[in-house]
Amino acid sequence: MTERNSEAKPISGGSTNYPQLSDLIFNQTSNNSFNKVLGELKRSTLSIPNRLRSIKQDANFVSDVAEAYQLPLVANERCGSWYISPEQKKQSAYFKSTDGHMAQWSFSLRRLNLQVLETIAEFDGCIVVDSTRRGKSMPDALSKTIPIWTTVMNCLLFPDITESHEVTTPPTVVGASEHAQITARMSGFVESLKTLNLDLSSIREKLTKPLRPIWVTPTSTLPASPPEFASFHPVVLLTASSRVSGSESTSETGYVQGAADDAEAWAQGLTAPLFWKHSETLLSTPEDMIEQTIAALVAQDDGIKGSQLTVLGPRKNIAIGTIEAAETDAETTDIVITVAPKESSILRSKFRARYLHLILADGKVGSRQLRHSLANLIASMKILISTASPSRIVVADASGKDQGVGVALAILCLFITEEGSLRRAEEVKEPPNGLNKEKIKQRLSWISVAKPDANPSRTTLQSVNAFLLG
Known part of the structure; x- marks a missing residue:
């Protein structure tokens, strides 16, 4: 048997300068250089100018759809607002794609989006704008999350119109098996919403027909004149971006599918x-x-920041917002609580003993600290309430959407009755009698209805639940 040798042998009588195996295969240095070139090529196609031009191109299509249907545009945040010029944007919605992911289908009790129902009632429908990356034809928020939402709302608002209780999904995107699995969960979603005991009577009076989703993508044929829908309010689910084939999000022309997605990673603060x-x-x-x-x-x-606080509860005696809003909008009869690494010198000077500051780090670290910090805050609040007789309790953080919302939720559960009255300090127990997760969700619904963009993180909510139920 001939012994194999990794070194190439010359043909008899020929030169010994034949290619070696290492010459035929990229060595590590060559691979690194090749990968570097590919990386630079990808970065150039995903450049900020390419993204902005792609966003503008998609926004032109969104404007065409609004003209074709003659319906108001609702941005599904976070990226929807990039595709709508401010003069055309009616409002924002907060439907998460993760609530439509395979085997994770859900109806969010934190994001009720009741403000969208108000717009639908006023204009006989609306257009919800969103986008997606990576070669998908539409985001899960449009193909599944919102169809689940429209069906749940139909079940509660139109219990007698049973044909509107069947969930509708786009058959080209959602297969029969997945559709069947979503359908099997619908009754549970409806029951979960009922536990919040929401007062939907005013919305029932305004909405005259059930909701039904209609899907539009850049490949759709738009109607020549605005269509009329006699038996339902249309919820047009508009995917703004054209689909790019392949695994990447860019085309040969530099067009970027879903260019506005994940703006924090590329927009440099824009x-x-x-x-x-x-x-x-x-x-x-x-x-x-x-x-x-x-x-x-x-x-x-100057920044586009909320200049006013949002009031919560039946009697409007809790308010939430940004620290900036609290500095300008809080009244001297309020108790003001801020949640941030540093206290506000403006609020300290203005409110003195009526000002409480909870020192928390930003992000998840601070949200974890919240669980152990609430006890001291609640003790201080009891003393203040018994001596100050506040007209309102104001809670603020940097964004007005996360840790401050968690603190407000704890206060709603401990200090506010079902009717919205402020409890006396001696009536506040920790943990309060009869409090459970369902009642905490009810109080959270007060926040989500009043301030749809409030978005406390999972870590924040876990800390509040642990404190209240501990």
Whole structure:
């Protein structure tokens, strides 16, 4: 048997300078260089100018759809607002794609989106705008999350119109097996919403027909004139971006599918309102100047922040918002609580003993700290309430959407009765009698109805639940 040798042998009488195996296969250095070139190529196609041009192209399509259907545009956040010019945007919605993921189908009791029902009633329908990346034809929020939502709402608002109780999904996207599994969970979703005991009487009076989703993508044929729907309110679910074939999100022309998605990772602080405010400047800026231009615009922008607090509960005696809003909107008869790494010198000077500050780190670390910090805060509040007789309790954090919302939820559960009255300090027990997860969800629904963009993290809610039920 001939012994194999890794070294190539010359043919008899020939030269010994034959290629070696290492010459025929990329070595590690070559592979690294090749990967580097691919990485640079991908970054160039996903450049900020390519993204902004793609967003503008998709926004033009969204505008065409609004014209064709003559319905108001609702941005499904976080990325929907990028595709709608501010003068066309009616409001925001908060439907998560994760609630439509395979085997994770859910109806969110944290994101009720009742404000969308108000718009549908006023305009006989609406268009919800969203987008997606990675070659999908539409986001799960549009193909499953919102169809689940419309069906649950139909079951509660129109119990006698049973044909509207069947969930409808796009057959080209959702297979028969997945559709059947979603259908099997619908009754549970309906029952979970009923546990919140929401007062939907005013919405029932405004909505005259059930809801039904209609899907529109860039491949759809738009109607020549606005269609009329006699038996239902249309909820047009509009995928703004064209589908790019293959595993990447970009086409050969530089078009980026779902260009606005995950803006925190690429936008350098640019926001949708800031983009639309300076779109001409941004779209005409050369690539080598774009980051510098964005930095200048962000620096000079005053920011689009909530200037007012949002009141909660039947008697409006709790309010939430940003620290900035509290500094300008809180009244001297309020008790003001802020949640942040540092206290507000403005609020300390203005409210003195009526001002409580909870020192928490930003993000998940602070949300975990919340569980152990609430006890001292509640003890201080009992003392204040017994001596200060507040007209309102204000809770604020940097965004007005996370840790402060968690603190407000704890206060609603401990200090506020079912009718919305403020309990006396001696009536507040920890944990309160009869409190359970369902009642905590009811109080959370007060927040989500009043402030749809409130979005406490899972860690924040876990900390509040652990404190209240511990």
